[in-house]
Amino acid sequence: xKTAIRFNWLSAAALLLALPxxxxxxxxxxxxxxxxxxxxxxxxxxxNLGIRQSLGWNINLLIAFxxxxxxxxSLSQVxxxxxxxxxxxxxxxxxxxxxxxxxxxxxxxxxxxxxxxIYLFAENCNC
Numbered sequence: 003x004k005t006a007i008r009f010n011w012l013s014a015a016a017l018l019l020a021l022p023x024x025x026x027x028x029x030x031x032x033x034x035x036x037x038x039x040x041x042x043x044x045x046x047x048x049x050n051l052g053i054r055q056s057l058g059w060n061i062n063l064l065i066a067f068x069x070x071x072x073x074x075x076s077l078s079q080v081x082x083x084x085x086x087x088x089x090x091x092x093x094x095x096x097x098x099x100x101x102x103x104x105x106x107x108x109x110x111x112x113x114x115x116x117x118x119x120i121y122l123f124a125e126n127c128n129c
Contacts, residue, residue: 012079013104016072020111023065027117066118069111076108 026048033041052060080101086093 010079010101010103012075013107016075016104016107016111019064019068019075020072020107020114022061023069023114023118024110026065027114069114069118073108073111073115076104076111079104080108 025044029040029044032038048061053062055062080099082097082099084093084095084097
């Protein structure tokens with residue numbers, strides 16, 4: 003008896019959009035705690051891809067907006083929103099489907115976005 007395994011290509015694409023941000027955060031955290039090997043190995047590649055340039059069509063765009071696009075793709079697969087308007091009321095319902103892989107990708111993307119926002123505010127804080 004064969005078991006049908008369904009592979010979700012949209013979730014895989016969303017994961018591929020979020021992974022460069024996770025890798026960039028990981029190598030920078032490791033560099034800050036004294037493990038500079040992954041950072042030093044990735045530095046020439048990242049500089050060739052445009053990490054030192056301003057935000058444009060380079061790796062900075064993928065690091066900044068990859069998790070946003072991944073979160074949007076993942077949530078569009080699991081979140082169903084319905085509106086119904088009548089003269090007396092407006093009905094709104096939201097359903098969350100339990101598809102584990104898109105939910106995990108959405109959680110990873112949201113976590114990466116939270117880390118980026120915390121870093122943004124902590125670096126620019128005048129405290």
